[in-house]
Amino acid sequence: xxxxxxxxxxxxxxxxxxxxxxxxxxxxxxxxxxxxxxxxxxxxxxxxxxxxxxxxxxxxxxxxxxxxxxxxxxxxxxxxxxxxxxxxxxxxxxxxxxxxxxxxxxxxxxxxxxxxxxxxxxxxxxxxxxxxxxxxxxxxxxxxxxxxxxxxxxxxxxxxxxxxxxxxxxxxxxxxxxxxxxxxxxxxxxxxxxxxxxxxxxxxxxxxxxxxx
Numbered sequence: 001x002x003x004x005x006x007x008x009x010x011x012x013x014x015x016x017x018x019x020x021x022x023x024x025x026x027x028x029x030x031x032x033x034x035x036x037x038x039x040x041x042x043x044x045x046x047x048x049x050x051x052x053x054x055x056x057x058x059x060x061x062x063x064x065x066x067x068x069x070x071x072x073x074x075x076x077x078x079x080x081x082x083x084x085x086x087x088x089x090x091x092x093x094x095x096x097x098x099x100x101x102x103x104x105x106x107x108x109x110x111x112x113x114x115x116x117x118x119x120x121x122x123x124x125x126x127x128x129x130x131x132x133x134x135x136x137x138x139x140x141x142x143x144x145x146x147x148x149x150x151x152x153x154x155x156x157x158x159x160x161x162x163x164x165x166x167x168x169x170x171x172x173x174x175x176x177x178x179x180x181x182x183x184x185x186x187x188x189x190x191x192x193x194x195x196x197x198x199x200x201x202x203x204x205x206x207x208x209x210x211x212x213x
Contacts, residue, residue, distance in 0.1 A: 001171050002181040004042060011038055011185050018160070019201045028207050029082055032132065035160055035185055036086030043156050043183045044091065047071065048126060069125050070095050076131040076143055077101070077115060079205035083130040083158065094128075095119075099146065101139050111142040123151035132204035134162035134184065136195050137169030148178050156181045160204070163190055163197045 017023055018031045048067040053060065073087045074080075077100040088094065100115030119125075127147050134140055134157070144155050155178055162184045174180050188197050201207065 001174055003167060004181070004183045005187055006039060006042065006183070006185050008038070011035065015160070015185050019199065021202065023207075025207060025210065032082045032160065032204075032208065033086040033089075036083040036130065036158065037090055039158050039160075039183050039185065040087055040090040043128065043158050043181075047091075066091075066093055071126040071128060072097050072119070072122065073128045073130065074099050074118065074143070074147065076129065076139060079133070079208060080129075080131045082204070082208040083132060083160075087128065087130060087158070091128075099129075099143055101143055101146075111139050113142070113146065116146070118147075118150060121151050122147055123153075125152060125154070127152045127155045129155060129157040130159075131157070132160045133197060133200070134159040134166040134170070134182065135191060135197050136163075137166035137173070140166070140170055140182075141173045144174060144178060144180060148175055153177070154179045156183065158182075159184045161185065161197055161200055162187045164188075165191050 014031050014035050018028060049064040050067045051062050052065040053062050070093055071091060072095045073084065073091065074097045075084050077098060084096065088096065097118035098115065099118065101111045101113050129143055131139060140157055147155055159182065164187060167187065170182065188200055190198055192198050
């Protein structure tokens with residue numbers, strides 16, 4: 001597993017506003033999209049490309065274009081949807097799949113899968129999992145293995161905030177046969193008794209879309 005933590009003044013500034021409990025949902029959504037766009041630049045550094053002959057207004061040349069099969073972006077519902085716009089802005093040619101997972105509150109590292117809209121075969125596809133919070137790590141491991149069961153061998157996870165406990169859990173439990181990378185804006189102090197990241201930013205789904213009982 002490769003972990004990359006972005007270290008940039010713009011990321012730090014936007015992350016501070018994002019964390020503020022007084023930041024309204026409309027601004028929160030905009031900041032999530034902006035942060036993901038910055039993360040996507042690093043997360044796609046190893047994106048597979050192939051040669052493409054073209055003609056400029058001046059001369060012919062051989063450029064680069066994204067290889068096929070096209071990469072696929074997979075938001076983990078529901079909070080991951082808030083990151084989708086920022087990713088598709090950077091990779092408009094990518095396909096999009098959806099995976100609905102939530103953690104079992106009584107067993108935080110165990111997950112409940114309640115929805116999926118993915119191709120049956122992900123062999124040869126570069127997959128980008130997007131989920132704002134890497135807390136216990138259970139969702140990320142389960143989602144990655146779910147993609148691997150469909151043939152994925154190259155998975156990059158893009159999260160905004162991570163907890164050290166979650167990072168450790170992923171390192172210890174991710175299938176080593178998967179080429180796996182995590183890109184985050186920051187790693188926080190740890191988890192509280194309810195397995196929420198501290199200082200964190202609260203429940204990302206609620207702050208994006210409102211509280212649903």
